[in-house]
Amino acid sequence: MSKFLSFEFWNTVARTILRNRILILILIFATTVFLASQWKNMKFSYTEANLLPDDDEINLRYQEFLDKFGEEGNLIVMATNDSTLFTPEKFKAWNDLAKRLNSYDEIDFTVSIGDLKKLQKFEDPGRFEMVPFIKDSTFSSEEVSGYREELFERLPFYEGLVYSKNSNTVQSAIYLKKDIVNSKLRKDFVVNDLIPIVEEFEEQTGMNVYVSGMPYIRTLNSQNIIDEIGMFIGAALLVTSLIFFFFFRSFRATLISMITVVIGVMWAFGVLGLLHYEITVLTAIIPPLIIVIGIPNCIFLINKYQQEIKKHGNQAKSLQRVITKVGNATLITNLTTASGFATFILTESTLLKEFGIVASINILAIFILSLLIIPIIYSYMRIPKQKHLKHLNKRWIGGFVDWMERMVRHHRISIFIISLLLLVGSIIGIYTIKISGSLLEDMPKSAGFFQDIEFFEEEFDGIMPLEILIDTQREKGVMKLSTLKRMDQLQDLLAEEEELSKPLSVVNLVKYSKQAYYNGNPKYFQLPTSQEQNFILPYAKNLGGDGNNILNTYVDSTGRYARMTTFMKDIGTEEMEKIEEDLWPKINKIFPEDRYEVEMTGKALIFQKGTNYLVKNLVISLSLAILLIALIMAWMFKSWKMILVSLVPNLLPLLVTAGLMGFLGVPIKPSTILVFSIAFGISVDDTIHFLAKYRQELKANKWKVKRSVYASLRETGVSMFYTSIVLFFGFSVFMISSFGGTVALGGLVSATLLFAMLSNLLLLPSMLLSLEKEIANKQVLKKPAIDIISEEDDFLEEEEDLKN
Template identity: 90%
Template structure:
């Protein structure tokens, strides 16, 4: 690798690039066309993010549940909370809406007022039959009023399914076919069929319909992600181009940079398609991320080119030196950035692995594109005019560098005190950070579907299903009266939790059968006695004989497994853990482990457990990133002391950000957990640039610490400021998102990188000056494996040569 990054090697690279310009452009064009052809393989994720490893016990339990009952997130609910619904015209229209939905091939069955059945007793001969709840196709106002009274007063089985007593809300449950729930068919049905149908109903009947359910929420949420990809890319291009132009005052330089990163974005989409990865809430941020990370590459290359032109005006020589002297520096900084993302590859979570693979590949790809495209395009253009070089002498930049030098020269103690105070405050803030495993927390609060979620949480106590799988360990064990009584006890236990809705299971069905047997008297809505079970339980099975599959929804085909469904409010991980901790001892008491096996599962629980998994792996992945970068620094500088000094200014900003999260109430969750590895991988770039330049200055200044530190500060301060500002505003683009997690990610990374810039320009030089005896000797700073020089000055080289000759 040493040879790979040697000066001679980069000279060879430079000559190869400049002598084969046409061939390289053709190859870039061919690669871009090929990757663009892979866009057809891109697909958007139609499932919730599963952060757990595939072989995790929680995932295996969930898969077992799916094997028994199929996809659990197939319920869409629509509700009306309006007294005028119970007028003949609107009542009929509501029922017709449910019946029309039932006719769609994507719908398995519906449970609405129009679908309700009653068990009625008949004489001559004596028998029981299931009859429709709505007997007349066109009921008048009196009949509608009677239906309303009977529904709310006499049919407790349908409470939570068809109505809520809290404010007389009526709802219809639409069960999609399970095999289409995680496919594009679901999206097409929701977007193209269901939503227009409901909007038409609202307009014709002057009623507000609330819609929710996981398939509906997931569809609109993923649609928001799709819409925001274009928004992020456009905003990132706009912001970075404006900042770039502000710094360089050159349309030509700005357009070249934008052209380069746009090709990088095309490649990013192509890599996603080539690897057949889904576009998730994480991979969706990669294309704009490439823009934000690619622009600093362009800044270093173009800035160096313009500096060389200003020195000697020789274009060929300038382009040669751009590649030779900036290529290795830019490669190392891109490698450290890619390392921050690559640590996610080593996790066992498929979602994070895919994110890490695509991000790290494309960071290296944008480096290659920058190194090839910018010198080649400039080689075909005229030499920049004097007006294009004015930005190199901006007074305000000089003022900023002067301020930094004054702080390091005269206020080192203040810098250390402020750093220590920030560290202490951050540690206090870290202890207040909470963990959130909510599926809904990151969803756009201003979206119409989120307001509907809040309505259903209020009326029906939640929309996120929590499933309990009960294994009786014998066929037909579910319908045993002893098992049903245990299940009823568990349902009462769950109903006592405020965060959970009243559970639904076969118990409700059996209790309804007994009520129906006793002429629909609601006081008999209870489990049958041992004497009644033989002639009442068969009616429970008959309730599903009309194709509505109500019984099959809660009992598997063997009768050995029962399913109990409750719905959760939008609670966090800590609250869910409290509920689990309180429930499990009682569940095990109700269902002895030697006779029953009970498992708690469901998508909401999977997501919360996944968040806990991420938190545990955060320390591992971040430690790995620090270790990899420390190894890189050790290889570059051959000094463990330099490793320590280089890590301190980069770890402090991470701790400050973590403390800010605690103080601002931003929880640790899948989106914000990425902040630390991303920010560390990027911020360490500044350290590499500064220390490399510092070491070069030491050799040029006969190991005089102060002169070398101030020279390195002045030399690298401008480019570090430029790139940090671009990164700050570039990541701030994510704050325009409607997703809370993406907003937090953008804000936190921006803040971290700003802290990191100040830390590298103030704390790092202050440490070098304060520890000069320990690090300023040739034994500590041996000849490095490579010279990483971002802004190498030719004058410095000549000065070294003159000093060598004079000796």
């Protein structure tokens, strides 16, 4: 490794690059074309992000449920609370809307007012039959009023499914075919058919229709992610190019940098396609991330090139020194950044693993592109004019560096006190951080579909399916009266929870059978007695028509397993854990564990459990990143003591950010979990640059610590300031997102990197000055494993400059 990072090695690299410019450009072009051809393999995720490992017990339980009942998130609901619905014209239009949707191949069946069947008792011969709730296609005002009264007063079976009794809201349940729920066909139906049909209905009737359900929400949410990728890339290019131009005042330098990062973005998409990974809410941020991380590479390389030109005006020598001097340092800093992302590869979560793989590969790819493209393009261009070099002597930058030096020279105690106060405050804030497992929290609040979600939460107590799987341990055990009574008790128990909706299960069907037996009298909507079971239960088992679909939805083909579905409000992890803690002892009392097996599952629960899993992995991945980077620092400087100096200025900003999250009420969730590993991997780059320069200055200044610290501060302060500003505004681009999680990610990473810059420019030099006897001395820093900034190269430069 030392040989790989040696001065001789980088000299060889520089000569190879500059002697094979045409070949390298052809190879870059060919690679870009190849990776662009892989874009066709990119696919967008049509399922929710499953944060748990595939072999996790909770995931296995959920898969067992799907094996028995198929995809559970196949319900789309449409609702209206328009007071004019129960007028002949609009009532007919509402029924026709459901019929029209039911005619589509993608729809399994619908449950709307027009689809309702009544279980009716007949004499001569005695029998039950399912008969249409609405008999005619045209009706009078009196008939519509009669339907309304009968629905709300005499059909409790359909409460929560077709109507909300509290507010007189009516809804239609649309069940998609289960085999299309996680496919492109679902998206095509929702976007191209359902939404235009609903909008047409609203325009014709003047009624407001609310649409929701997991397939609908997932479709529009993923569409928002797709739309935002282009917006992020455009915004990141615009912001970074403007800042770059502000610093360098050169269209040429700006254009070269933009070309480099655009190729990097093309490669990022190509890698996603090559690996056949889905574009998720995480992998969608990688292309703009490459722009933000790639621009600092360009700044270091172009800044060094212009400094060399200003120094001696020799283009060939300048390009050679750009590669030999900046290549080594930039490689190390890109490796540490990639390491922060690569720690996610070690988790068992497929989502995080894919993100870590693609991000770390492309960070190294953008380093290689920068190192190749910038020197080669400049080699074909004229030497920069004096006006292009003016930015090297900006007064305001000099003022900033002077301020830093004054602070370190005269106010070291104040820096330590402020750092200590920040640490104490951060620890207090950390104790107030909450964990959020909300599936909807990060969704765009201004989107129409989110307002519809709020409507359904208000009217029907939530839209997030929570499933309970009951194993009776024997075939046809579900339809035993003893089991049905236990299920009825469980339904009453769930109905008591304010955060859960009225449950749906086979119990509702059996109760409806008894009501029908007693001529539709709603007071008999209850389970049959032991005397009634022999002549009522057989009818419940053999309901005809559309009833069959509903029955099969809640009992498996063997009759051994029952499914109970309730819908929960968008509550966080802590609330859900409290509900579970309260429910399980009662559930186990209703269903003895030696006779029944009861499991709680569903997409909402999977997501919440996944959030807890991620929090544990945050600690693991961040600890691994810290350990890995600590080992790199110890190896680089051949001193374990340097770990303290290098890690403290980078851990403090992470703690400050975590404290801010606590005070501002930003919870730990899948999006904000990434902040710490990303920020740590990037911020430690500044520490490497500073310590490498500091060691070089120590040797040049005959191991005089103070002179070396101030010289390092002046030398590295400008480039650290430049790159930190680019990173700050680059990550701030994510704050234009409509997704709360992406906004939080952008804001928190930006804030952390700003804190990290100040920490590395104020706290780090202050520690070096205060600990010079213990750490910052000749014995500790004399022999590094590698020369990040080559001293041999500097000596050769001085010799050449004297000759010239």
